[in-house]
Amino acid sequence: MHTRKLATLLTGAAVAASATMVMGAAPAGAAGPCGSSYNRVGVYAINHKVDGSRTGTLEVYYSSSTGKNCALTYGYGKYANTKSWKGVAISRGDGSGNDSDAGEFTHYAGPVYVSAPNQCIDVQGTVPDWNTRKLNNVHCG
Template sequence: MRFRSKLAGLAGMALAVTALAAPAEAAATVCGSSYTKVGSYAIPQTGTRVGTLEVYYSSSTGKNCALAVGYGSTYGVKNTKAVYIGLAGPGVPWADDNSGSFEYYAGPVYVSAPGKCIAVQGVIFKGSTHYTRHLDSVHCD
């Protein structure tokens, strides 16, 4: 009985280490089990990375999902994070957004866009400075 309990404990520790080693991949399950990653973009585009804008798609629902995930010193630290998603195009409002003080990520946010392009934006604050990544006309499926 002790052997089984030790084995279960070791399996649990391995799972925890895996989740810590790959925070963006672990966050993907937040969108839902039918979603697959279609894009991963550093926040900001150049310079020191403070986050990742992750985009997922579910062919079964026709919906896209996005998360703004902290990276390095902004992952696991409660600070302002925000994510926005919508259909691509000038003047088109965001379909969904999520912002606030989060430890790991903002989101998930969703938009139904089968056969259409989407726009996404992620914002991560580090101290009093905000870093943004905006993409228009991505994932045009």
């Protein structure tokens, strides 16, 4: 009796997992990591401060409908899809409106947002050990 219940339970779990994987797959025109109205406006390599090897990628997005910028930091090479320290920060060029995210992440830090219509932004990505890429007064609207 217990064997039959277990088999039924496992079959149900397998069907549910299959449905979730199919339903979880994003369609071709799906929203990006920041949302459906955001377009990528910048991609920047984050390099190791000693040997210059690439450790991560900082991506910046903008939505003309919301006037907001968004940023994420991904790991690269041995830091890609591996739990490691990743950080991202964004603010207006004058330093106001700061939003940040940092910690031990498998895929990326962020997204973080700032409303900066008709203004420049500062953005920073870190992957790991304080290997940082910082851009000041960029993507001016």
